[in-house]
Amino acid sequence: MNTGPTGQAIDTTRHRALGTVSRASILELTRAAAGGLTIAEVSARTGLHPSTARSHLDRLVDAGLLVKARASGGQPGRPAWRYRPVPEEAPAPAPYRALAAALLEHLARQGRGDVRAEAARAGHDWGRHLAAATPPGGKPVDTAVAVLRGLGFDPELRPTADGHTEIHLYTCPFLELVSRNPDAICGLHVGVVRGALEQAGAPPNDAVLEPFGAPTACVVRLSLPADDSTGPK
Structure with a gap:
């Protein structure tokens, strides 16, 4: 079993998800945004095509580093996905x-x-x-x-x-x-x-x-x- 520097097991899914500079940067941007970010916002801040930004964001979701939900902000119409970081600790009955x-x-x-x-x-x-x-x-x-x-x-x-x-x-x-x-x-x-x-x-x-x-x-x-x-x- 692979272990990290402190003897803890390495989460290979998360490790691979952060294996590119783009995804690591997107994760940091999302963590710094108080209310999370949409695909369009990530695209604008990174210069990535929206489809590429979506792919990176969903890879981070699959790895358990981000979570997404639709947030309308009170506006009409179908809201966009908004991504935000998963807290380090969350209760789980x-x-x-x-x-x-x-x-x-x-x-x-x-x-x-x-x-x-x-x-x-x-x-x-x-x-x-x-x-x-x-x-x-x-x-x-x-x-x-x-x-x-x-x-x-x-x-x-x-x-x-x-x-x-x-x-x-x-x-x-x-x-x-x-x-x-x-x-x-x-x-x-x-x-x-x-x-x-x-x-x-x-x-x-x-x-x-x-x-x-x-x-x-x-x-x-x-x-x-x-x-x-x-x-x-």
Whole structure:
């Protein structure tokens, strides 16, 4: 077995991914960008053709060095992929990761329909189940935050300027799965939030997940007022 200078095993996949100056430079550029970079931004900064930049970025994703998701920034239309570095450490509750991986494999085998929508429906049921196990009587938003915290997302509630609420997710316990199917895993996450909110008495579909919606976090946007207290008593 190959070992590095400190006796740790060398990750040959990552080692090969960084075997070119271009990919190493792209990784450093992405790490230096607070909110990650799109293919167009990498192309503009490096002078590489967009197709070449995409190939390098996806190689870094495959190696587990970057993760990608679609981030619209609130703009209409189909958003571009945005790439950002994988944190050195991320919580990874094994049972939940295994469940999410099994779901992704199932959706891949089905090969039909809207994968994100299907994952969101599965996540909705999962979110209701998890919320049912939390102490009753709290606000719907607090229930959703408790569910997300239990999954390892490191959530933080933030009021918005228009009086609504956002939940910032600073870590993701499923990053390695995001690389395999970003649309499906992000759909699963928003479904979990919607299910938890609905179980606690909030209106259905009251959550929108914006991957990379903040420089250091994914953002769940809610239409619920920040001080909403509706829900079962």
